Amino acid sequence: MSQLYVFDHPLIQHKLTYIRDKRTGTKEFRELVDEVATLMAYEITRDMPVREVTVETPVATAKAKLLEGKKLGLVPILRAGLGMVEGILKLIPAAKVGHIGLYRDPHTLEAIEYYCKMPSDIGERDLIVIDPMLATGGSASEAITILKQKGAKSMKLMCLIAAPEGVKRVQQDHPDVDIYVAAVDEKLDDHSYIIPGLGDAGDRLFGTK
């Protein structure tokens, strides 16, 4: 069974409150999502492997640590996942970025693929799949399935807000993929929007409503 991690850091929770607020406009929404993505990247990289080195300070030799330099990849699920990419790259600028385009059919709720472009070596990379919203889990689960078909072996899923239904779906379909979120909300509504959630993440990021 995959693990669910909820980042309850006060800074993340504070910013998430403004992200949820319907009075927050597009510019501020985008900035806040970017900032929370950076904070979540800091938490999600906590288990990155390091190696011991020595370094000469001006006064002595110090035992120190450097990152092992493991290959990383970010995979935003278009569109809304794009809003979190730059914020993560601020902390891990060497990560390659693959894009997967999925939209949720409003009637069937099925995730429909319309684009996919991955780094050629995704099998050697630790991937972070990014999407602000995990609602039914259909989009994230389908994205992970597609990535596995393309050779991905190591993945984490990072979302801002999840519904319990989405967590359950991803854990069932992909017990090898841990899930990292800033909040688990109450439920889905009749249109499978997250309650209380933040509305439509893509529309709020890009001003399309």
Ligand SMILES: O=P(O)(O)OC[C@H]1O[C@H](OP(=O)(O)OP(=O)(O)O)[C@H](O)[C@@H]1O
């Ligand atoms: O868990 P699910 O039930 O699949 O719902 C979540 C998906 O819905 C939203 O995308 P949307 O289809 O609105 O596309 P967009 O990002 O282009 O707005 C969201 O960004 C997720 O990808």
Ligand SMILES: O=c1cc[nH]c(=O)[nH]1
């Ligand atoms: O609440 C939701 C559910 C799916 N997609 C969104 O953007 N918001």
Ligand SMILES: [Mg+2]
């Ligand atoms: Mg949308």
